[in-house]
Amino acid sequence: MTLSDVQAAFLEQIDIDESYRFAKELEQFKSNPALGYRTAGSQAEFDAGEHIRSRMLEIGLTDVKKDAFTPVSYTHLRAHETGRNLVCRLLLEKKKKEKKKKSSGVEKQKHHDKQK
Numbered sequence: 001m002t003l004s005d006v007q008a009a010f011l012e013q014i015d016i017d018e019s020y021r022f023a024k025e026l027e028q029f030k031s032n033p034a035l036g037y038r039t040a041g042s043q044a045e046f047d048a049g050e051h052i053r054s055r056m057l058e059i060g061l062t063d064v065k066k067d068a069f070t071p072v073s074y075t076h077l078r079a080h081e082t083g084r085n086l087v088c089r090l091l092l093e094k095k096k097k098e099k100k101k102k103s104s105g106v107e108k109q110k111h112h113d114k115q116k
Contacts, residue, residue: 016095020095022055025051026048026051026052029044029045029047029048029051030044031043031044031045049066053066
């Protein structure tokens with residue numbers, strides 16, 4: 001089985017709408033409401049982690065643990081994201097790319113129509 005086969009099988013099993021809704025839920029946890037982010041080590045980051053943990057327990061995962069960490073930097077922490085959080089982020093990025101492709105196609109058509 002190739003990596004592409006594994007990825008395709010994985011994507012067939014996930015609920016994209018639920019993943020998107022869950023990722024949007026996490027937006028409520030902000031340490032800077034004006035900018036809309038969670039600073040590493042902030043109460044908002046802790047609360048988001050608790051929210052993720054409780055959701056994992058709700059869906060039936062039984063071996064859910066939160067590891068302690070020392071905040072380093074956002075980039076460093078992204079390298080250590082949980083699988084579920086990573087999936088949510090990847091799905092959001094995929095959705096953005098799809099929207100961009102659609103709007104790009106519309107722009108190309110408009111440009112083509114102007115040239116006529």
